[in-house]
Amino acid sequence: MPRRKLRVTGAPEAPLRAALAALRTGLGLPRDFPPEVLQEAEHAAKAAPPMSYADATDIPFYTVDPPGAADLDQAAHLSRRGTGYRVRYAIADVAAFVTPGGALDAEAHRRVNTLYFPDEKVPLHPDVLGEDAASLLPDRTRPAVLWTVDLDADGRTVAVDVRRALVRSRARLDYAGVQRLIDGGTAEEPVALLAEIGRARQRLEVERGGISLGVPEQIVTERDHTYRPGFRAPLPAEDWNAQLSLLTGMAAADLMLAAGTGILRTLPPAPDGAVARLRRTAVALHIDWPHHVSYAALIRGLDPHRPDHAAFLQECTTLLRGAGYTVFRDGELPPITTHAAVAAPYAHCTAPLRRLADRYASELCLAAAAGREAPAWVPAALDALPRRMAEGSRLAGTVERESVDIVEAALLKDRVGDVFDGCVIELADHRPTVGTVQLVTPAVIGRIEGDHLPLGERLRVRLTQADPGTAKILFAPA
Numbered sequence: 001m002p003r004r005k006l007r008v009t010g011a012p013e014a015p016l017r018a019a020l021a022a023l024r025t026g027l028g029l030p031r032d033f034p035p036e037v038l039q040e041a042e043h044a045a046k047a048a049p050p051m052s053y054a055d056a057t058d059i060p061f062y063t064v065d066p067p068g069a070a071d072l073d074q075a076a077h078l079s080r081r082g083t084g085y086r087v088r089y090a091i092a093d094v095a096a097f098v099t100p101g102g103a104l105d106a107e108a109h110r111r112v113n114t115l116y117f118p119d120e121k122v123p124l125h126p127d128v129l130g131e132d133a134a135s136l137l138p139d140r141t142r143p144a145v146l147w148t149v150d151l152d153a154d155g156r157t158v159a160v161d162v163r164r165a166l167v168r169s170r171a172r173l174d175y176a177g178v179q180r181l182i183d184g185g186t187a188e189e190p191v192a193l194l195a196e197i198g199r200a201r202q203r204l205e206v207e208r209g210g211i212s213l214g215v216p217e218q219i220v221t222e223r224d225h226t227y228r229p230g231f232r233a234p235l236p237a238e239d240w241n242a243q244l245s246l247l248t249g250m251a252a253a254d255l256m257l258a259a260g261t262g263i264l265r266t267l268p269p270a271p272d273g274a275v276a277r278l279r280r281t282a283v284a285l286h287i288d289w290p291h292h293v294s295y296a297a298l299i300r301g302l303d304p305h306r307p308d309h310a311a312f313l314q315e316c317t318t319l320l321r322g323a324g325y326t327v328f329r330d331g332e333l334p335p336i337t338t339h340a341a342v343a344a345p346y347a348h349c350t351a352p353l354r355r356l357a358d359r360y361a362s363e364l365c366l367a368a369a370a371g372r373e374a375p376a377w378v379p380a381a382l383d384a385l386p387r388r389m390a391e392g393s394r395l396a397g398t399v400e401r402e403s404v405d406i407v408e409a410a411l412l413k414d415r416v417g418d419v420f421d422g423c424v425i426e427l428a429d430h431r432p433t434v435g436t437v438q439l440v441t442p443a444v445i446g447r448i449e450g451d452h453l454p455l456g457e458r459l460r461v462r463l464t465q466a467d468p469g470t471a472k473i474l475f476a477p478a
Contacts, residue, residue, distance in 0.1 A: 423440075
């Protein structure tokens with residue numbers, strides 16, 4: 001999943017979408033799956049799962065995803081439990097369809113992640129699995145890894161269970177629909193509790209020092225070959241739903257740490273240089289950030305409906321760039337076990353349709369909960385997984401950066417020669433004549449070249465090039 005959410009509209013032949021298609025070609029990304037992978041996926045989709053499952057089809061699960069999404073990794077059912085709550089969270093069981101060492105498995109290790117472009121995606125698994133047989137679509141019985149997490153009245157975890165189960169979602173909901181139901185007081189309890197539990201978990205997040213970035217989605221609309229930018233602020237329901245995933249990821253990390261073998265998603269504290277860069281971005285966008293105010297406190301006070309705050313929140317994702325995957329074995333815990341933004345140990349385990357590592361984390365958690373060893377294919381691949389995931393993350397980062405460059409060039413292609421207010425937020429190492437400038441309006445970031453670039457100071461800059469098909473945006477001091 002991308003850190004920066006970016007979506008474009010327009011005909012496939014429009015210059016912006018043509019440039020994005022050329023980017024996919026230039027990166028050598030596969031357009032289709034090899035025939036042997038498709039054949040194996042088709043067979044797996046029709047075959048019975050090779051494992052035994054408990055029957056949880058009586059539980060009325062529901063999914064909450066963006067409209068039109070078909071790769072549904074998670075389904076939830078929320079209920080009261082005395083003064084507390086019970087969270088049932090079903091995760092698509094991809095391992096039920098993938099034969100270790102087979103063609104489908106090899107292709108997943110090659111792709112690592114689903115790659116998200118502003119106009120389409122390059123999936124991790126063939127659609128026959130990712131958007132059909134393995135997806136938790138409504139009114140279809142599906143194999144799942146079923147988490148049951150009991151919470152007290154404050155939303156703190158008191159008990160965790162995870163096992164394989166057959167589940168059957170009853171409804172495919174979207175965020176706007178869920179928000180309307182909750183706001184209107186017409187949501188049934190399993191949905192209404194999303195707000196109650198979500199808010200409780202948000203309070204605990206603040207208490208432990210965690211941060212959830214409410215990153216807005218940037219939408220670029222094409223009309224008559226002109227591109228217009230806009231932001232869509234996330235709904236409260238989106239963060240409440242994300243809190244369920246965080247809850248499960250934290251429970252998974254605790255299970256694996258207790259068992260002594262696992263794979264964590266870790267993030268060290270942000271280096272001073274990255275925070276200093278972000279402070280310069282705040283200056284450029286006229287966002288007041290007093291030195292006595294912490295980063296976490298500032299974030300919680302921002303309004304993603306405001307374009308300047310929305311742009312700053314998008315830049316806050318740069319502090320997540322040090323995240324990685326950390327493997328440990330035989331009770332020898334790694335030096336870092338926490339994720340700085342979560343402020344707790346955390347693991348990726350809730351998006352196996354879109355992320356390779358989650359399939360392994362699920363198997364390790366199932367084994368830990370049952371007090372047994374994980375299947376042999378899990379430890380065999382574990383040591384190489386962080387490197388593989390790092391490669392996938394780097395490619396995803398390249399896709400994101402290049403896509404942003406293309407979109408920003410499209411937004412500014414008719415303004416070459418215009419002068420803007422900006423601020424130099426970064427200088428290249430050992431190259432003081434090359435840097436990065438943040439504009440005030442429109443809130444875009446681009447490369448700047450010129451003598452005596454004043455780091456952290458406001459200045460007027462001139463756009464010297466911008467073409468989504470051939471040239472990234474470039475500025476010079478005006």
